[in-house]
Amino acid sequence: MMKIIQKIIFLSFIIGFPVVCHSNINVFACQPEWGWLADKIGGEHVTTYNATNGEQNQHQINIFPEMLKQLRGARVIICTGAGIEQRWFPVITKKLDNPLIVKGQPGHIIISDFVGKTIKQDKFHPKGNPHFHLDPAVVLQVAGVIAQRFSKINPSNRRFYRKKLTKFKREWGALMTEVKSAGALLSGMNVIQYHPSWTYFLNWLGMKSVGTILPDKNHHATTRSLGKLAAKLKKQPATMVIYAKDYKENRVIKWFSKKIKQPDCELLLSLNEEKKLLGLGDLYRHNVKLMVDIVRIEQAKELKKKALEKKRLEKERAEKELLGLKKLEELKKSKKPKKNKK
16 A cells, blocks of 8 residues: 555656645745735644745746745645736746646635725726735635635535634734724825835725826836826825835835925835734734824924924014013103203
8 A cells, every 4th residue: 555655656746746645735825925824724734835925026026946846736826816926927837737726626716816896906907906915804805715715625624724714803803903993093194105005905094095106007207297296296185105115216205205295104015024024914013003103203293393383483472572562661761751951
C-alpha cells in the first residue's frame, strides 16, 4: 500500500498535480488580507501562502519559482479579481495545470464574482473598484464564502469552519463598532484621494471623496488638471488629501496639499508586518487613527489661531480705549478756562 502511495505522489509531482494526503487545505492568496481571512476561518486546518505583501503594487508583481510551487500544490486560490491581478496571475496559471483551482471548482475563489452588486465602477476601474477589502460588509460576505468552500473541500471539518465563521462574525461586528466610533469625528468630512482606493472605506465612515489628484487611469496629474481640481475645491472644500505611498507622485501630492492649504495623510492599503498590521481590523484602526489625528491637529491649530486673533482684537480694543482716554484728557485740558494774570 505504501509503495502505491509513493508512486502516486511521484507521478503527481511529474505531471504537476497536487495530492492532498492530510486534512489541511493549502491556500494560495493573491493578497495578504485574503490569506489572513482564510486563516481566521480555517484555523489550524489550513496552510496559507500569500503571493504578495502590502508594500507591493498589486498590478505589477514579479513572478518567482516559489509562487509556481505554491500554486501547483494549492487546493484553494483566493484572489480579488476585478482586473487587479490581470497582469500577473494569468501568466503563472498558464505555467501549470492544477485542476483543483480552475473556474467552477470549490477551490476557485475570485472575490469580485461574489460581490458584484457592491462593486462601484469609475473612470479608473472599468471592471469595478477592486479595493473592497476596505468595506466591512464585503469582508463578512467573503468570510461566508470561504467557510462554505472549505466545507465542500473538507466536509469532515464542516462544523469547525462554521464555528470559526460564527466567532469571526461576532468579533468583526464588535471591532467595526469600535473603529467606527473612534472615527465618528470624520463623519461628514470631504477629502481628496490621490487615486480612488478608499472609496468604500470613506463611504462606511460617512466621509465623501470630492476629487482625485490623478485625472484618470491613463494620465498623470498635470498643472492644468490640478488647477481644475483646486477650483472645484473652492465650492467643495476638503479636509485633507489622502494617498498611499507612491515614490513617483509624492512630491505632486505634497505640492497640491500646500496649494489648497490642507494637510496630506499617508494611509495604508494593505496589511503590513513591519507596522504590525497583521489583520484587516488593525489596518482599519490604523487608517482611522491617522485621519482623526490629522483632524485634531488641524482643529487645535484653528483654535490656537482663533485664540490669537481674539487676543489681538482685545489688545487692539484696549489700545483704542487707552488712546480714547488720552484724547479725552487732552480735550478736557484744552477746554479748561485759563486764569488771568494780574
